[in-house]
Amino acid sequence: MAGSQRQKQKTETKNFLVETAMEQFGKRGLTATRTADIAAAAKLSHGTVFLHFPTREVLLEEVIGAFGMRTANRMHELLDSECTMEEVLAAHLKGIEENEAFYAVLVSETAVLPEGAHNTLIMIQSAISHHILQVAQREMNAGTMKKMPFDLLFNTWIGLVHYYLSNRAIFAPDGSVIARHGSRLLTHFMDLISEKGGLQK
Amino acid sequence: MAGSQRQKQKTETKNFLVETAMEQFGKRGLTATRTADIAAAAKLSHGTVFLHFPTREVLLEEVIGAFGMRTANRMHELLDSECTMEEVLAAHLKGIEENEAFYAVLVSETAVLPEGAHNTLIMIQSAISHHILQVAQREMNAGTMKKMPFDLLFNTWIGLVHYYLSNRAIFAPDGSVIARHGSRLLTHFMDLISEKGGLQK
Amino acid sequence: MAGSQRQKQKTETKNFLVETAMEQFGKRGLTATRTADIAAAAKLSHGTVFLHFPTREVLLEEVIGAFGMRTANRMHELLDSECTMEEVLAAHLKGIEENEAFYAVLVSETAVLPEGAHNTLIMIQSAISHHILQVAQREMNAGTMKKMPFDLLFNTWIGLVHYYLSNRAIFAPDGSVIARHGSRLLTHFMDLISEKGGLQK
Amino acid sequence: MAGSQRQKQKTETKNFLVETAMEQFGKRGLTATRTADIAAAAKLSHGTVFLHFPTREVLLEEVIGAFGMRTANRMHELLDSECTMEEVLAAHLKGIEENEAFYAVLVSETAVLPEGAHNTLIMIQSAISHHILQVAQREMNAGTMKKMPFDLLFNTWIGLVHYYLSNRAIFAPDGSVIARHGSRLLTHFMDLISEKGGLQK
DNA sequence: TATGAATGAGGCTTCATTCAT
DNA sequence: AATGAATGAAGCCTCATTCAT
Numbered sequence: 001m002a003g004s005q006r007q008k009q010k011t012e013t014k015n016f017l018v019e020t021a022m023e024q025f026g027k028r029g030l031t032a033t034r035t036a037d038i039a040a041a042a043k044l045s046h047g048t049v050f051l052h053f054p055t056r057e058v059l060l061e062e063v064i065g066a067f068g069m070r071t072a073n074r075m076h077e078l079l080d081s082e083c084t085m086e087e088v089l090a091a092h093l094k095g096i097e098e099n100e101a102f103y104a105v106l107v108s109e110t111a112v113l114p115e116g117a118h119n120t121l122i123m124i125q126s127a128i129s130h131h132i133l134q135v136a137q138r139e140m141n142a143g144t145m146k147k148m149p150f151d152l153l154f155n156t157w158i159g160l161v162h163y164y165l166s167n168r169a170i171f172a173p174d175g176s177v178i179a180r181h182g183s184r185l186l187t188h189f190m191d192l193i194s195e196k197g198g199l200q201k
Numbered sequence: 202m203a204g205s206q207r208q209k210q211k212t213e214t215k216n217f218l219v220e221t222a223m224e225q226f227g228k229r230g231l232t233a234t235r236t237a238d239i240a241a242a243a244k245l246s247h248g249t250v251f252l253h254f255p256t257r258e259v260l261l262e263e264v265i266g267a268f269g270m271r272t273a274n275r276m277h278e279l280l281d282s283e284c285t286m287e288e289v290l291a292a293h294l295k296g297i298e299e300n301e302a303f304y305a306v307l308v309s310e311t312a313v314l315p316e317g318a319h320n321t322l323i324m325i326q327s328a329i330s331h332h333i334l335q336v337a338q339r340e341m342n343a344g345t346m347k348k349m350p351f352d353l354l355f356n357t358w359i360g361l362v363h364y365y366l367s368n369r370a371i372f373a374p375d376g377s378v379i380a381r382h383g384s385r386l387l388t389h390f391m392d393l394i395s396e397k398g399g400l401q402k
Numbered sequence: 403m404a405g406s407q408r409q410k411q412k413t414e415t416k417n418f419l420v421e422t423a424m425e426q427f428g429k430r431g432l433t434a435t436r437t438a439d440i441a442a443a444a445k446l447s448h449g450t451v452f453l454h455f456p457t458r459e460v461l462l463e464e465v466i467g468a469f470g471m472r473t474a475n476r477m478h479e480l481l482d483s484e485c486t487m488e489e490v491l492a493a494h495l496k497g498i499e500e501n502e503a504f505y506a507v508l509v510s511e512t513a514v515l516p517e518g519a520h521n522t523l524i525m526i527q528s529a530i531s532h533h534i535l536q537v538a539q540r541e542m543n544a545g546t547m548k549k550m551p552f553d554l555l556f557n558t559w560i561g562l563v564h565y566y567l568s569n570r571a572i573f574a575p576d577g578s579v580i581a582r583h584g585s586r587l588l589t590h591f592m593d594l595i596s597e598k599g600g601l602q603k
Numbered sequence: 604m605a606g607s608q609r610q611k612q613k614t615e616t617k618n619f620l621v622e623t624a625m626e627q628f629g630k631r632g633l634t635a636t637r638t639a640d641i642a643a644a645a646k647l648s649h650g651t652v653f654l655h656f657p658t659r660e661v662l663l664e665e666v667i668g669a670f671g672m673r674t675a676n677r678m679h680e681l682l683d684s685e686c687t688m689e690e691v692l693a694a695h696l697k698g699i700e701e702n703e704a705f706y707a708v709l710v711s712e713t714a715v716l717p718e719g720a721h722n723t724l725i726m727i728q729s730a731i732s733h734h735i736l737q738v739a740q741r742e743m744n745a746g747t748m749k750k751m752p753f754d755l756l757f758n759t760w761i762g763l764v765h766y767y768l769s770n771r772a773i774f775a776p777d778g779s780v781i782a783r784h785g786s787r788l789l790t791h792f793m794d795l796i797s798e799k800g801g802l803q804k
Numbered sequence: 805t806a807t808g809a810a811t812g813a814g815g816c817t818t819c820a821t822t823c824a825t
Numbered sequence: 826a827a828t829g830a831a832t833g834a835a836g837c838c839t840c841a842t843t844c845a846t
Contacts, residue, residue: 005846010809029312031232034836045811050838052809108312110367112232118370152389159364160357166311169319188353192393211826236820246828248822257820412805433634433715437841447807449843458841512769513632513711520772554791558763565762568713571721590755594795608825613830637815648832653817655830 014052017042021063026101030060030109057114064113067102068120071095072127079131085145085193088135089157089186092128096161097178104165104177129154146195157189215253218243222264227302231261231310258315265314268303269321272296273328280332286346286394289336290358290387293329297362298379305366305378330355347396358390416454419444423465428503432462432511459516466515469504470522473497474529481533487547487595490537491559491588494530498563499580506567506579531556548597559591617655620645624666629704633663633712660717667716670705671723674698675730682734688748688796691738692760692789695731699764700781707768707780732757749798760792 020042024033035056039046053059078091096103106113106121113121132154139145164185168177221243225234236257240247254260279292297304307314307322314322333355340346365386369378422444426435437458441448455461480493498505508515508523515523534556541547566587570579623645627636638659642649656662681694699706709716709724716724735757742748767788771780 006808009846013809031313035838036836046837047812047839048810051811054838056837105312109310111230111306111309112313146392148389148392152385155364156357156361156389156393159360159362161360162367163356163360163363166363170323184353188349188357191347191349192357214826235818240829247820248828248830249826251821252826252828255821415805431714436839441808448841449807449809450805452842453806456842507714509769510714511712513708514634514715524773548794550791550794554787557766558759558791558795561762561764561766562759563762564766564769565758568765586755590751590759593749593751594759609829612825616830638817639815649816650818650833651831654832657817659816 010052013044013048017044017049017052017059018063018066021059022067022099022102025060025063026099026105030105031112035059061114061116061120063102064106064117064120067099067106068124071099071103071124074098075127075131081131081134083131083135085132085135085139086186086190088128088131089189092132093161093178093182093186095128096165097176097182100165100168100176100178104168107162108166125158132157144195145193148193153193156192160185160189211253214245214249218245218250218253218260219264219267222260223268223300223303226261226264227300227306231306232313236260262315262317262321265307265318265321268300268307269325272300272304272325275299276328276332282332282335284332284336286333286336286340287387287391289329289332290390293333294362294379294383294387296329297366298377298383301366301369301377301379305369308363309367326355326359333358345396346394349394354394357393361386361390412454415446415450419446419451419454419461420465420468423461424469424501424504427462427465428501428507432507433514437461463516463518463522466508466519466522469501469508470526473501473505473526476500477529477533483533483536485533485537487534487537487541488588488592490530490533491591494534494559495563495580495584495588497530498567499578499584502567502570502578502580506570509564510568527556527560534559546597547595550595555595558594562587562591613655616647616651620647620652620655620662621666621669624662625670625702625705628663628666629702629708633708634715638662664717664719664723667709667720667723670702670709671727674702674706674727677701678727678730678734684734684737686734686738688735688738688742689789689793691731691734692792695735696764696781696785696789698731699768700779700785703768703771703779703781707771710765711769728761735760747798748796751796756796759795763788763792 017038021033021038024038024041027033028037035049036046038059039049042048049059053062074095075091078095079088083091110118110121133150136145136150136153140147164171164177164181171177172180218239222234222239225239225242228234229238236250237247239260240250243249250260254263275296276292279296280289284292311319311322334351337346337351337354341348365372365378365382372378373381419440423435423440426440426443429435430439437451438448440461441451444450451461455464476497477493480497481490485493512520512523535552538547538552538555542549566573566579566583573579574582620641624636624641627641627644630636631640638652639649641662642652645651652662656665677698678694681698682691686694713721713724736753739748739753739756743750767774767780767784774780775783
């Protein structure tokens with residue numbers, strides 16, 4: 001059918017715009033990227049952007065939404081409930097690394113995000129927090145992890161990772177922060193939360 | 202001298218602008234605050250802003266610089282080398298709380314900061330990191346704190362605090378995050394880094 | 403012939419577009435109606451509009467032309483040369499009422515009309531003015547109507563009717579102005595132009 | 604005082620913009636005049652327009668408001684309650700003629716006017732209708748004018764005048780319609796509404 | 805012929821910065 | 826030094842029109 005062919009083409013262009021926008025936002029920052037930049041990077045006319053998204057804000061929301069969906073799904077793929085905590089956190093880092101640039105600007109510019117985008121960020125973090133808490137529960141019971149409130153466990157880890165992402169200009173001027181510092185962060189964090197006493201016994 | 206009188210007046214106006222700008226940036230956010238907002242809040246004309254600062258960017262840098270200086274000094278006041286780690290971190294939180302609004306936007310909008318401002322942030326953190334590391338060294342040697350790389354010790358703490366500041370809209374919708382969550386964060390962090398085994402013995 | 407079949411199809415689509423456009427223009431106003439609105443209302447693609455009309459302006463002209471033709475014809479149907487003035491004017495009102503919405507926007511937005519459209523308006527008015535003047539002549543001679551210049555007779559009537567059409571938002575917020583005020587206008591106008599003295603005698 | 608000097612200058616610029624806008628709207632039409640046209644005609648930068656008026660729509664409203672105020676005042680100046688009907692209508696025409704171009708576009712493009720502007724038009728017409736009705740009452744009682752409903756008396760006159768204004772491209776291609784046709788319209792209208800019988804007696 | 809995605813010129817508006825007073 | 830009106834570059838968005846399918 002010609003119609004569905006067209007439909008497909010349109011969807012592809014829209015997806016392509018989302019993709020290109022994600023790259024541009026990742027490269028130039030959320031506020032600094034203009035709709036014209038995105039159009040130019042996609043080799044489409046400026047007007048085309050508004051054919052697919054009524055406003056810049058909606059485009060941004062959809063980009064964040066797409067990113068959230070993708071990241072959440074990827075997290076689920078990388079994880080299973082049999083994992084150890086270390087494996088969960090490693091998967092988390094891996095998931096981030098795959099879209100590190102965009103994830104980093106998202107974390108860095110949370111403050112200037114449109115209203116709706118915050119929910120997306122929450123959704124992304126739910127995906128990982130769910131797994132972390134599940135495994136944490138098990139390991140705490142097993143005595144291999146210190147007992148501590150779940151929210152603080154989670155927020156400490158997220159805070160640490162976000163801190164490195166936010167400052168990736170310093171920590172990894174030209175490359176991936178996760179690639180460069182990820183495993184060290186992981187080892188360190190595991191040291192913090194592991195119950196050494198329990199193991200020694 | 203009449204000249205020095207004038208000079209003094211000028212300096213005072215400039216300081217007042219820096220002060221007012223800091224409040225406005227804290228209230229509205231770094232990107233969202235317009236030069237006209239600052240002038241209006243200071244009850245000065247819009248043009249006056251540019252009499253004291255060649256560009257908005259320079260104003261922002263000076264505001265951050267002033268904030269950094271003040272915060273660093275305050276940290277020094279609050280700390281002495283005899284402190285325990287817990288006291289150091291408590292002092293840190295207290296120092297932050299005194300200018301929480303501005304500190305929070307600074308942390309939240311790091312990404313859109315002018316080049317020069319990053320050094321200021323580093324300076325602020327040096328003040329606290331210096332103390333933390335000094336005490337950490339002592340306590341690690343004394344066996345009351347786990348041994349761990351200093352940078353990770355520091356970054357974990359900073360990451361945790363910044364995470365709460367960045368998300369203060371969620372963690373403390375209308376008030377101070379530090380006032381509300383500070384002591385819990387502190388207790389949690391101390392639990393993480395304390396050498397329980399050492400103490401038990 | 404297959405060719406003429408196609409031809410016919412094309413003509414039908416074109417007529418349908420003219421029809422739909424007339425409705426839309428009547429509903430939304432001349433300037434406020436976009437080509438995309440017309441296509442959507444006709445359940446045709448936006449591009450199809452330009453297959454039949456090179457520009458929006460031409461479409462508008464053709465719509466006005468079609469309207470003019472139809473209205474002029476309808477006037478002729480409703481009238482015959484034996485009519486009294488009152489019957490002529492009643493017929494005029496009836497003719498207008500049948501397409502009041504479009505007639506009203508035409509009158510209201512005359513100023514923004516393309517060049518060519520003005521002639522159409524003139525043509526429409528010629529149809530009615532022809533009859534009015536014919537009857538007027540007869541009645542003036544018969545002494546039942548005041549003597550007055552034909553153009554002023556005509557323009558006073560048209561002006562009155564157009565005034566009510568232009569302000570139908572006030573005179574008939576949700577309905578037909580003619581239905582609501584037509585007969586009163588007619589009676590009033592007849593009073594103005596009738597030669598009472600002549601009748602009394 | 605420097606302040607009041609400034610104040611005055613600003614007010615003057617604003618008034619000048621209103622004046623220039625009125626000319627441009629009169630010349631190019633309400634919809635066709637762009638904010639940039641007005642700025643250029645006033646030899647001011649485009650941005651200046653928005654220093655004085657938050658949106659184009661507000662500018663348009665203020666222009667119409669100023670026009671309304673001026674016209675209403677002028678009407679009052681030209682009229683007094685001792686006038687004859689003929690004098691009242693003559694004054695009305697004179698008042699219109701002084702700003703004919705703008706009055707004409709206002710009448711021609713009523714349909715595309717912002718909401719608030721309609722009230723202004725009503726206000727202008729109230730000024731004249733008030734006088735017309737007052738005099739009409741007197742003259743009807745005196746038997747020199749036909750008895751007729753006031754609203755129809757008024758609307759017939761307004762309709763006639765507006766019709767000529769709306770079609771001034773035809774009635775006076777390059778000049779004032781009122782100058783060219785005013786007195787003839789007046790004479791004609793007086794003939795229509797005068798009570799000839801009464802006079803003959 | 806019909807489609808509808810893509811185009812791009814052009815409009816409105818914002819806001820840091822300048823300049824005459 | 827202070828003022829605040831004026832500037833104009835730049836951003837977002839609309840919509841008539843084109844073009845590949």
